Amino acid sequence: MLKSYSQILLNLLLGITALLSISVGFLWWYPFELLSHGRVYCFLVSLLITIGILFAWLAGIRWQGTLFFALALLAFNSVWILPWYLPNSHQGRGESLRIIEFNINIQNTQLTRVANLVEQQKPDIAVLIEISPPAMKELTKHLQDTLPFAYRTPGGGLAVFSRFRLVNPQGKTLSAGTILTTSVKTGTKNIALVAAHPSVPIKPDVFAKRNTALAEVTQYLQTQKDKKLIFAGDLNLTPWSPYYKRLVEKTGLHNTKLGFGVEPSWIEPTTYVQLPALIISVIKLPIDHIFVSNDIKVVDCKTIKGGNSDHRMLLSDLVI
Template identity: 95%
Template sequence: MLKSYSQILLNLLLGITALVSIGVGFLWWYPFELLSHGRVYYFLVSLVITIGILCAWLAGIRWQGTLFFALALLAFNSVWILPWYLPNSHQGRGESLRIIEFNINIQNTQLTRVANLVEQQKPDIAVLIEISPPAMKKLTNHLQDTLPFAYRTRGGGLAVFSRFGLVNPQGKTLSAGTILTTSVKTATKNITLVAAHPSVPIKPDVFAKRNTALAEVTQYLQAQKYKRLIFAGDLNLTPWSPYYKRLVEKTGLHNTKLGFGVEPSWIEPTTYVHLPAWIVGVIKLPIDHIFVSNDIKVVDCKTIKGGNSDHRMLLSDLVI
């Protein structure tokens, strides 16, 4: 009797996990789209269940149908996760370029720690997000020897610091927010850099605003398709959202994390995040991204914790 109840419970858990795992890829509406961001967790749940059933099988409890169901679900969820860890051939030779993207958080007052973390990585370009005017002043002073060229948009809190000269940096005001655009002249190449930070989709109105911002920046990126392009930002979007899929399909850009892991960037403990420790420890979402056009190659990509930010810094080594 206990075995029967256990099998029913496992099948129920598998059914719920399967329903969510399969359904979220087709749900564009609030709040269901938010479930798409839990792909890693659905994979882990299906993995744990499958291991449990295999252990039971070895102990003589043969739930053949349940095992087949669990293996099928594990295989399905693996399709969404494993490609991020498979070796990627997007590499080549040329001029090296290191870029970081880092949401420092507007509440973060420990700007010296932020600047030190940036300098430790020795980037050629740093895209920083949620930068207030006072923060921009302090960071500019601190980074002027290593990243002497800097620009901040009037709206949106977007900033870029560069070892190379910035050509025509500006903030473009769209209906759903501001994006940063600039050309960067390296030693041998000209690069178009675009940065964005759509709204956090925690309510229906800002969910719609985020989606509008993504559509608008997608349209802008499409207009730059013949340029050597880097697009970076905290998009408040994981790679498993249908809105992410649409952005990538329409722009043809390459996520620098492919081949280097999912690399979750949010949420990290800070002096100003007042959430239960277990929530901060469990919730890890890859919402920060760096994309490149196909004529830019990727050597490495990783996240780095520090700077008293609730985000990890995202670092990509490129070849242009």
């Protein structure tokens, strides 16, 4: 009897996981789209269930139908996760460029730690998010020797620090927010750089605003297709959202994390984030991204913890 109840409960758990696994990523509406960001957790749950059933099998409990169901669900979720860890054709070698993207958090006052973390990575370009005017002044002072060219948008809190000269940096004000655009002259190459930070989709109105911002930046990126292009930012969006899929399909850009792992970047413990330690340790979402055009290759991509930010820094080594 106990085995029967256990199998019923296990099948129920599998059914719920299957429903979530199949539906997430295909629902465009609030709040259902937010479920898409839990794709990794669907994979982990299906993996743990499968392992549990296999151990039960070794113990003599033969739940063939349940095992088949679990394996099928695991295979389905693997399709969404494993490609991020497989070698990718965009990996290559040649003239290098190191870029970082880092949301420092507007509440973060430990700017010396931020600057030290940036300098330790020795980037050629640093895209920093949630930069207030006082923070820009402080970071410019710290980074002027290594990244002498800097610009901050008048609105939106977007900033770029560069070892190379910035050509025509500006903040473009769109209906749903500001994006940073500039050309970066590396010496032999001219690169178009775009940065964005759409709204956090925690309520229906800001959910709609985020989606509008994504649509507008997508439209702008489409006008830059004839250039070497880098697009970076905290998009408040994971790779399993239908809005992410639409951005990639319309722009043709390549996520530098492909082949190097999912690389979750949020959330991390800080001196100002007041959340239970369990939540911080469990919730890990890949919402920071660096995209490149097809003529730019990727050598490495990883996240780096530090700087008293609730985000991890995202670092990509590129071949331009």
